[in-house]
């Protein structure tokens with residue numbers, strides 16, 4: 001079990017001014033920030049990040065959305081980080097997300113759903129190194 005996960009605050013949430021509220025909820029839930037940056041993906045970079053979804057019907061929409069504005073990328077640490085963070089953000093579709101979860105509070109739709117959370121320890125490591133060099137992780 002890894003104690004790290006990777007997250008992004010997505011363009012819908014940064015543009016609506018939810019960055020501070022989301023980061024506060026993450027820290028209040030016991031996660032420590034080990035790396036963080038405010039940046040914007042090109043369509044090519046978003047396409048590579050989500051390459052695993054390239055055959056899905058929503059891939060084009062996802063790439064357009066994720067490159068449409070700034071994001072916050074971060075590596076987070078906590079015991080059982082991947083599973084606990086998935087619980088904190090809630091279901092992919094905010095309509096199905098549990099009360100109090102980040103997606104329930106801040107997400108508008110299944111596509112524009114405020115935050116990303118890695119789905120495995122392996123992907124957390126791959127996604128973290130997509131955004132951060134060793135010099136940027138503490």
Ligand code: GDP
Pocket residue numbers: 058061062091092110111112113115116117119
């Ligand atoms: P996650 O692990 O909860 O983020 O969900 P998935 O790995 O299934 O999907 C990755 C991302 O693709 C989601 O967070 C959404 O932003 C997007 N996505 C998933 N399903 C749909 C959909 O039906 N339509 C659109 N437009 N985007 C979707």
